[in-house]
Amino acid sequence: MLQNVVIASGVLEVFKVGFGIVEGHYFMLKDGTIFYVKGVSHPPSAVIAFPKYVPSEFGERLHPHGIRYAKIVGVEQQFQHILSVYPSFVTRDAYFCYRPTPVVKLEYIKHLYNPIEKAANILDMSKCSSPALCDTKEFLKLIADVGGVREVGVSGSILVDLHTPGSDIDIVVYGEGNALKMYKFLVEAIDEGVLGLRRYDENALEKLYRERSLETPLPFKAFVELERRRVLEGMFKSREYFIRLIKEPKGDDLYGAYTCTKVGAVEVKLRIDDDSESIYTPCRYKVSIEEVIRGPKAEIEEIYTLRGRFNEIAKKGEVVIARGSLERIEYRSGKTKYRLYLGDLGDYMMPLT
Numbered sequence: 001m002l003q004n005v006v007i008a009s010g011v012l013e014v015f016k017v018g019f020g021i022v023e024g025h026y027f028m029l030k031d032g033t034i035f036y037v038k039g040v041s042h043p044p045s046a047v048i049a050f051p052k053y054v055p056s057e058f059g060e061r062l063h064p065h066g067i068r069y070a071k072i073v074g075v076e077q078q079f080q081h082i083l084s085v086y087p088s089f090v091t092r093d094a095y096f097c098y099r100p101t102p103v104v105k106l107e108y109i110k111h112l113y114n115p116i117e118k119a120a121n122i123l124d125m126s127k128c129s130s131p132a133l134c135d136t137k138e139f140l141k142l143i144a145d146v147g148g149v150r151e152v153g154v155s156g157s158i159l160v161d162l163h164t165p166g167s168d169i170d171i172v173v174y175g176e177g178n179a180l181k182m183y184k185f186l187v188e189a190i191d192e193g194v195l196g197l198r199r200y201d202e203n204a205l206e207k208l209y210r211e212r213s214l215e216t217p218l219p220f221k222a223f224v225e226l227e228r229r230r231v232l233e234g235m236f237k238s239r240e241y242f243i244r245l246i247k248e249p250k251g252d253d254l255y256g257a258y259t260c261t262k263v264g265a266v267e268v269k270l271r272i273d274d275d276s277e278s279i280y281t282p283c284r285y286k287v288s289i290e291e292v293i294r295g296p297k298a299e300i301e302e303i304y305t306l307r308g309r310f311n312e313i314a315k316k317g318e319v320v321i322a323r324g325s326l327e328r329i330e331y332r333s334g335k336t337k338y339r340l341y342l343g344d345l346g347d348y349m350m351p352l353t
Contacts, residue, residue, distance in 0.1 A: 021047050023246055023281050023306075024155045024172030026113040027104075031055075032067060033085075034113075034160050035104060039282060039306050040249040043093065046105045050078040051085075053162055061162040069162055074214070076345060097260035097327050097341070113160050115153025115172050122154060132158060132167045135239050139169055142195055147185030151178045155244075168240035179245035183279050186231040186243070196237045200227055204240060212309055216348050226313045226350070232279065233308070244281045244308060252329075253282065263326040266295030268340065269352070270303065275316045283311050287340075290319055296326055298338040303349065305342040314351050322349040 021027075022040040027049070029035065035049040042048055051072055053061065059068035072078045082089055082102045091103040119140055128134035136158055143149045156170025157163040173182045189197040200208065209223050218226075227233075233242045251257065274286035285303040303310075303322065314320050324342040342349060 021112070022174075022249070023244055024115045024153050024174075026052070026155070026160050027109045028111040028113075028160075029104075029108055030110045034069070034162075036155075040246060041095070041253050041255045043095075043103060043255055045107075046103050048096075048101060049104050050075065050102055051081050052078065053160065054081070061157075061164065064161050071162075076215070094259040095255055095257075097262050097325075099262065115155045115159055116151065116174070118154045118159045119152055122158075130163065131165055132163045132169075132239070135237060136169050139171070139236050139241065142189075143171070143182065143185065146189075146195065147181055149173060149178050149182045149185060151175050152182075156242075166239075168242060169236060171241065171243045172246060173243065174246050174248075176247045179247065179280065182243065182245060183231070190231050190234065197234065199230070199234045200240075201235065204235060215345055216309060217346060218348055218350060222350055229315075230312050232311050242308065245279055247280055258329045258331045261328045261330070262341075263298065263328055263338070264296045265323070266326045266340065267293040267321070267323040268295070268300065269293065269319055269321050270300060270340070272314045272316050272318050272320060275312075275314060278310075278312050278314065281308060281311070282306050283308075285314060287320075293321070298326055298328075300326070300340050301337045302339040303342060304339045307343050310342050310349055313349065318351045318353055320349050320351050323347055324349075 021037055021042070023037060025037040027035055027037070032055040033051050034053040036052050037047050037049045039048055053069040053071055055067055056070040057068055059070035061069045061071065063069060072081055079102065089102045089104055090100050092098045093101060122133060122137050123140055125133070125137065128137060136154060140152060143152055151174040153172045153174065154170065155172050157167045158170065173179050186197065189195045190199060205224055205227060209220055235241065269290035270287040271290050272285050273288055277284035283305050287300060287303055289300050322340060322342065324340045324347040325344060327339050327341050328336060329339060330336045
């Protein structure tokens, strides 16, 4: 069980509750910069997080407190901001494969934004102050009343009150049972063409491709085919939505469960043996090796990623071609395994079918 944070009378207090601070939460530093939390595995009294909104007199987004903010777009730009402004945050840790990782100590946090509380506040609103909030409230009611899903939170720009008229709906669902209900609800609603839920249209796909192709190189046709498989992102009415499903951390997701060593960059063909974990964050596929195209050879057992773009894009029995980092995992028991990590610039995965 991870540590969580609340603000009481201006004092930062730490206590154990629920999932703790995990994917979906945002927080504000004492200098006003707003970070988003990444993943579910964090060192003691700290969290892995990236900056998303920085105070700027030229910022296009106005916080209700009167502070203007500029948005940092893209993980690469966010990490460069950390290096330039918060270099002491960057850590190399054996659990995170010694890659440079932004670790923020809880003591630096001024305010925590809780997605579950935000969803409850939106549902309690008697009148919506913006179209984005109105659509979010309607979506939340459908999730609860039709899908029967609980422990649903609102993340993203709406969580931190920096949304615009065109902001998307960023939803996070906590708990395996709730996650499975949510996924079933989405599949049925989209396949039946009801409740205003649908997959991306052509214009949205072109916009999404322009954004993602900078980090994940795929031909446009292949990108479109993969997006047709997915329900965790799409359109609600005329607004984009994105959903992350989070299970309670256990096993490999408990910080310190293993040490990790990067072996090298690889491009491989892998057969998908189990895709049941592909809907969650973190996302995993159990695999067996078909061919090493380039890079060091190893018996890869798993594809692992924290990037939502790799969710639900390969099915059991399919062969995929993928490029990423080969990592060696060593447990305290002495057992070892190899996995393919996806998440760095240029990484991709695509079914050969």
